[in-house]
Structure formats: structure tokens, C-alpha cells
Amino acid sequence: MNASAAISPGERRPLTASDFELLxxxxxxxxxxRAELIDGDIYGMSPQTNRHALTxxxxxxxxxxxxxAIGSSLQAVVxxxxxxxxxxxxxxxxxxxxxxxxxxxxxxxxxxxxxxSLSTLATDLGRKAELYAAAxxxxxxxxxxxxxxxxxxxxxxxxxxxEKVVVPxxxxxxxxxxxxxxxxxxxxxx
Numbered sequence: 001m002n003a004s005a006a007i008s009p010g011e012r013r014p015l016t017a018s019d020f021e022l023l024x025x026x027x028x029x030x031x032x033x034r035a036e037l038i039d040g041d042i043y044g045m046s047p048q049t050n051r052h053a054l055t056x057x058x059x060x061x062x063x064x065x066x067x068x069a070i071g072s073s074l075q076a077v078v079x080x081x082x083x084x085x086x087x088x089x090x091x092x093x094x095x096x097x098x099x100x101x102x103x104x105x106x107x108x109x110x111x112x113x114x115x116x117s118l119s120t121l122a123t124d125l126g127r128k129a130e131l132y133a134a135a136x137x138x139x140x141x142x143x144x145x146x147x148x149x150x151x152x153x154x155x156x157x158x159x160x161x162x163e164k165v166v167v168p169x170x171x172x173x174x175x176x177x178x179x180x181x182x183x184x185x186x187x188x189x190x
Contacts, residue, residue, distance in 0.1 A: 012040075013040075014039065014041065014087045015037060015040050015042065015087065016040070016087055017083045017085070017086060017087065017088070017089050017104070020037040021089070023042075024081075032045075034079070034091060036089060036090045036091050037089040037090075038090060038127065038131070039087055039088060040087035040088075045091065046119070046120075049118065051118060051145060052116055052118050052145065054190070055116050055145050055188045056093045056094065056114075058187045059094060059114065059116070059143065059183070059187065059188055060076055060094050061187075062183045062184070063094060063096060063112075063114075063181075063183060066178075066181045066182070066183050067096070067181070070179070070180040072178060073098065074096050074097065074098055074178065075096070075097065075098075076094055076095070076096050077094070077095050077097065077105070078093065078094055079093065080092070080095050080104075080105055081104040081105070082095060082104060082105045082106075082107060082110060083104050083105070083106050083107060084107045084131045084132060084134070084135035084137070085134065089104060090128060092113045092115055093114050093116045093143075094112075094113070094116075095110055095113055095114075096110070096113075096178065097109050097110045097111065098111070107132075107135035107136065107137055108136070110135075110138075111137075111138060111175075111177045111178060112137075112139045112140070112141065112175060112177060112178065113132050113139075113140050113141070114140075114141045114142075114143065115128060115140075115141070115142050116143045116145060117142055117143060117144055117145060118145050118146065121142070121146075124142045125142055125151065129142070129153055129160060129161060130160055132153075132156070132161075133153070133156040133158070133160045134158055135156075138154065138176070138177040139153065139154050139175060139176055140152075140153040140154075140156075140161065141173070143188060148168065148188075148189060149166050149167060149168050149169065150166070150167045150169075150173055150185055151164060151167075152165045152167055152173070154176050169185050169186055169188060169189045170184075170185060170186040170189070171185055172184060172185065
């Protein structure tokens with residue numbers, strides 16, 4: 001028989017990725033439009049503005065076209081949950097992955113993660129960059145819509161990405177992990 005685990009008053013027990021997936025599958029998160037698990041806590045995500053959605057759509061489409069043009073077996077997916085740690089399941093704006101299964105995408109099957117940032121720049125460049133780097137995701141792009149630039153992170157380490165390059169809109173976005181890919185970042189300009 002399993003012994004029950006006692007929780008002391010005021011003690012915090014973070015949720016795990018498995019807990020989060022079970023809650024999702026059971027419909028417990030249905031009242032939330034979208035949700036992420038970060039460091040064991042569930043966060044409801046803000047509604048998207050037209051500017052955010054258009055930027056994400058344009059870049060997602062450009063990535064999909066580029067993958068097809070170079071004959072890559074990778075696929076680009078918009079708004080999918082990814083397991084990056086035992087207690088963290090963020091939902092990036094775009095994920096480029098080799099994963100073909102059901103459920104959340106495991107970090108070890110991800111080549112590139114993209115976050116489009118209008119009001120979440122500090123989190124996207126901070127905690128999320130730490131999570132993606134610690135999960136060894138090879139490349140991470142933060143689209144800073146307000147500054148019309150993309151911050152490209154490469155060379156993941158346990159403490160963060162070792163390399164960061166800023167690409168202004170209009171310059172080519174060249175992936176370091178997807179051979180032969182180059183995207184005109186100007187597609188995101190309004």
C-alpha cells in the first residue's frame with residue numbers, strides 16, 4: 001500500500017509536467033483559454049492582440065515555407081506545449097521539431113523555439129531563456145515586436161545561452177541548427 005505524503009500548512013508542492021498533462025487531459029484547464037506550467041505553477045496566458053497574432057502567423061508561415069523549400073523533415077507548429085523540465089511546460093509561439101506523436105513535445109525533439117514578445121519581453125529574455133537553455137534546446141528566438149528586432153540565442157548551457165545575436169527586421173534570420181534555412185525577418189514588419 002502506498003503511504004500518503006503529508007503536506008504541512010503553508011507548504012508549496014509544485015506541479016510536475018505529468019500532473020499538468022493529466023489536468024489538461026481531464027479537462028481541469030478548460031476554463032483557461034491557454035495555460036503554461038512554469039516552475040511548478042500554472043499561469044493563465046494573456047489574450048493575443050492582432051499585432052502579436054499577425055507577427056506570429058507571418059513568421060510561422062515563413063518558417064514553414066523555408067522548411068519545405070530546403071526539404072527538411074522538421075515541422076513548424078504554432079502554440080504547442082513543450083516539456084522543458086520536470087516542473088515546466090511552457091507554450092511557445094512557434095516550435096520547430098521532429099516530433100510526430102500526440103501530447104506535449106519533449107525538449108529533446110526541438111530544434112528551435114520562438115517567442116513573440118509585445119508585453120512579455122523581460123520574461124522571454126529572462127526566465128524562459130533560462131528554461132529553454134537548461135533543456136538544451138539548440139536555438140531560441142525572441143521576436144521583440146516593439147523594437148523590430150529578433151534576439152537569437154544559441155549554444156545552450158545550464159545557466160543560459162552562451163551566444164546572443166540581435167537581428168533587426170529586414171535582415172536575414174539564419175538558423176544555426178537548420179541547415180540551409182534563411183528567413184527574411186522583414187516579413188514581420190507592419
